[in-house]
Amino acid sequence: MNVGAFEAFTLVVRRELCLSFRRPDQLLQPLVFFLIVTTLFPLGLSLQLSLLRDMAPGVLWVAALLSSLLSLDSLFKSDADDGTLEQLALCGQGLTVIVVAKTIAHWLVTGAALVLVSPVVGTALGIPGSAFATMMLSLGVGTLTLSWLGAIGAGLTVGLRRGNVLLSLIVLPLAMPLLIFGAGATDRAVSGGSPAGALYFLAALCVFTCTLAPFAATMALRITLE
Amino acid sequence: MWTWFYKLASPPYVYGAAAALTPWFLGLAAITMGYGLVAGLVFAPPDYQQGDAFRIIYVHAPSAWMSLFAYTSMAIAGGIALIWRIKMGHAVAAASAPIGASFTLLALFTGSLWGRPMWGTYWAWDPRLTSELILLFLYVGVMSLRSAFEDPARGDRAAALLGLVGLVNVPIIHYSVLWWNSLHQGATVAKLGKPSMPGSMLWPLLSMLLGFMLFYGAVLCVRLRGEVLNRERQAKWVREAIKS
Numbered sequence: 001m002n003v004g005a006f007e008a009f010t011l012v013v014r015r016e017l018c019l020s021f022r023r024p025d026q027l028l029q030p031l032v033f034f035l036i037v038t039t040l041f042p043l044g045l046s047l048q049l050s051l052l053r054d055m056a057p058g059v060l061w062v063a064a065l066l067s068s069l070l071s072l073d074s075l076f077k078s079d080a081d082d083g084t085l086e087q088l089a090l091c092g093q094g095l096t097v098i099v100v101a102k103t104i105a106h107w108l109v110t111g112a113a114l115v116l117v118s119p120v121v122g123t124a125l126g127i128p129g130s131a132f133a134t135m136m137l138s139l140g141v142g143t144l145t146l147s148w149l150g151a152i153g154a155g156l157t158v159g160l161r162r163g164n165v166l167l168s169l170i171v172l173p174l175a176m177p178l179l180i181f182g183a184g185a186t187d188r189a190v191s192g193g194s195p196a197g198a199l200y201f202l203a204a205l206c207v208f209t210c211t212l213a214p215f216a217a218t219m220a221l222r223i224t225l226e
Numbered sequence: 227m228w229t230w231f232y233k234l235a236s237p238p239y240v241y242g243a244a245a246a247l248t249p250w251f252l253g254l255a256a257i258t259m260g261y262g263l264v265a266g267l268v269f270a271p272p273d274y275q276q277g278d279a280f281r282i283i284y285v286h287a288p289s290a291w292m293s294l295f296a297y298t299s300m301a302i303a304g305g306i307a308l309i310w311r312i313k314m315g316h317a318v319a320a321a322s323a324p325i326g327a328s329f330t331l332l333a334l335f336t337g338s339l340w341g342r343p344m345w346g347t348y349w350a351w352d353p354r355l356t357s358e359l360i361l362l363f364l365y366v367g368v369m370s371l372r373s374a375f376e377d378p379a380r381g382d383r384a385a386a387l388l389g390l391v392g393l394v395n396v397p398i399i400h401y402s403v404l405w406w407n408s409l410h411q412g413a414t415v416a417k418l419g420k421p422s423m424p425g426s427m428l429w430p431l432l433s434m435l436l437g438f439m440l441f442y443g444a445v446l447c448v449r450l451r452g453e454v455l456n457r458e459r460q461a462k463w464v465r466e467a468i469k470s
Contacts, residue, residue, distance in 0.1 A: 152391055156384045160374050169370060170388060173363040174395050177402035184406060201405075205398070216391055223383045 008093040009101045016105030026074070030067040030110050031117050037063040038121045049126045056125035057186035060135070061142070061179050063121075064114050068143055069168055071110045072150035075102060076158045076221065085158075089225060096218045103151045103217070111143025127190055134189035138202055142182040145206045148213035149174050155220030177205060235312045238463045241454045244447040251444035259437030266430035273427075282340045284431060288438035290333035293361060294396075296326025296442060300368070301393040304386030316382035317457060319389065320372060321449035325442060327365035334358055353404040360399050364392045378457070 003011070020027050041059045042052055079085040079102075088098045115136050122135055153171040157163030185198035233239045266284040273280040300322040307315025337355060338348040349355065368385050375381030458464050 152388075156371060156388060157374070159380070163374070166367075166370060166374055169363070170367045173360045173367065173399070174391070176360055177395075177398050180402045180406040201402070208398075212394070216387065220384065220387055223380060223387060 003093065005093060005097050008091075009097050012088070012098055012101035013105045013108075016102055017108065020105075020109045027109055027113070030071045031113055033070055034063050034067040034114060034117060035121065037066060038125065042125070053126040053128075053190065056122070056127050057135075057183045057190060059125060060118065060121060060127075060186065061139075061183040064118075064139055064143060065146065065172070065175055065179060067114065068110050068146050069150065069171060071106070072147075072154050072171070073164050073167055075106050075151060075154040077154075077163075080158045080225070085221075086225065089221070094218075095221060096214050099151060099155075099217045099221065100214050103147050103214075106151075107144050107147040111140065111147055114143055115140045127186070130192075131186060131189035134195045134199070135186045138182045138185040138195070138199060141199075141202050141206045142178045145178055145202075145209045146171075146175055148209040148217070151217040152213055152220050155217045155224060157224075158221065159224040178202070181205070235310075235314055237314060237317075237454050237458045237461065238467070240314050240317070241451055241458075241467065244450045244454070248444055248447040251440050251447060255437050255440035255444055257437075258433045258440060262430045262434035262437055266427070266434065270427045270430055276344060279340065279343045282336055284434050286333060286336040286340055287431060288435045289329045289336065290358065291435060292438050292442055293326055293330040293333050293358065295439070296322050296329055297361065297365065297389075297396065298393065300326060301386075301389040304382075304389045308383060308386045308390070313382075313457070314454070316386060317450060317453040318446070319386060320382070321446055321453045323365060323369050323372070323385075325445050325449065327362065327369065329438075329442075330358060330362045330365060334362065353400075353406070357396075357400045357403045360403070361396065364396070368392065 038059055041055065041063075045051065045055065076085060079088070089095050091098075118136055118139055119132050122132060123129075127135060150167075150171050153167045153174075156170065157167045160166065181198045181202045185195040185202060188195040188198060262284060267281055270281070272278045300319045303315045303318035303322065305315075306312060307319065334355070337358070341350060342348050368388050371388055372381045372385035375384060455464055455468075
């Protein structure tokens with residue numbers, strides 16, 4: 001059976017989405033984690049809304065990074081454990097296509113879901129409604145970039161028994177520019193300035209990682225799989 | 227023309243070359259660092275603003291420079307090993323990582339000691355300090371990834387790939403951090419503008435820089451010999467080399 005690269009891509013994406021929607025609890029866990037972490041900050045700091053509003057972009061972004069990181073571990077792991085990943089690598093399609101499909105699917109169920117929940121959290125933290133568009137846009141672009149960086153990390157740690165902590169150790173330093181520009185853009189929007197500069201930087205980072213990271217992630221998988 | 231390159235792939239040759247180079251590196255490092263230390267700590271005039279406290283620059287600046295240099299050489303050695311499948315590249319990368327991490331730690335430590343009298347604080351979220359700290363995290367990531375694999379060959383290649391990814395990211399991280407602070411900076415950290423140094427201060431600094439580089443070369447050679455012996459412990463030439 002001859003399957004084109006694009007068809008293979010859509011098939012894998014559909015498979016991933018199907019698998020994750022059959023397990024709604026796993027789908028919801030990162031989102032609940034996101035909500036809990038953002039709840040912790042007001043409890044630990046102060047209930048003053050003005051102070052909270054100043055900290056909100058940073059809190060929101062740190063929580064988003066942590067919760068996407070939490071779900072990254074499962075990106076290749078379950079497929080590697082039951083041998084599906086080897087079959088996918090041998091199926092005749094380039095491994096890069098599979099990696100791209102899996103990462104996009106992962107972003108759809110984690111990053112895009114975070115974007116949808118973020119207005120609720122934003123309201124709770126006192127972010128004004130006028131900044132929601134910037135917040136959601138920056139979160140969307142940022143989590144996509146993070147999924148790509150995470151794909152490299154997950155590929156490198158997939159064969160390891162206790163790869164979870166190591167994965168965070170690898171990915172978080174690489175993700176710091178995202179935090180800086182993402183929180184910067186949201187911060188600007190909250191204080192009424194123009195977030196365009198930080199958003200452009202964020203978009204540039206996203207394009208850059210989207211072009212290079214698939215190959216790095218494929219290489220990482222090849223190293224750990226063989 | 228390429229024979230020297232192929233020779234570098236042979237463990238006994240690398241082992242011997244590292245042993246032969248070590249005393250040279252050490253001797254030259256002792257001379258340049260000796261001159262740098264004496265001229266910098268004794269003969270250089272005290273700074274007109276910072277007095278004698280500025281002299282920590284003779285350790286701080288070279289170690290900060292070497293932290294980047296060691297990372298770059300680690301990543302390049304790993305890249306060479308990945309592309310041409312030269313195992314010795316992994317040995318060089320593995321030997322280089324802890325040295326680089328130590329230089330990073332030294333730069334952070336001396337920097338905070340310097341910051342205390344000058345800025346009034348051990349730590350400020352200055353772009354340079356922050357990106358140096360992130361560099362330390364990158365080193366830790368590469369080293370722990372290498373040791374996390376049971377199969378050392380796999381760990382080597384995973385660490386080499388991560389080193390390359392980090393190499394692409396280091397400038398991005400650096401400039402993002404720079405940009406972040408210039409965006410947020412409310413109370414300006416008393417920043418030391420770069421005064422044009424007089425020669426009596428500059429020459430010892432350059433000498434220390436060269437000395438640190440030579441010292442890195444010497445330590446790298448020693449560590450590399452250890453790496454090679456450990457990696458080739460089943461080989462026949464190792465037994466002969468140990469005996470003789």
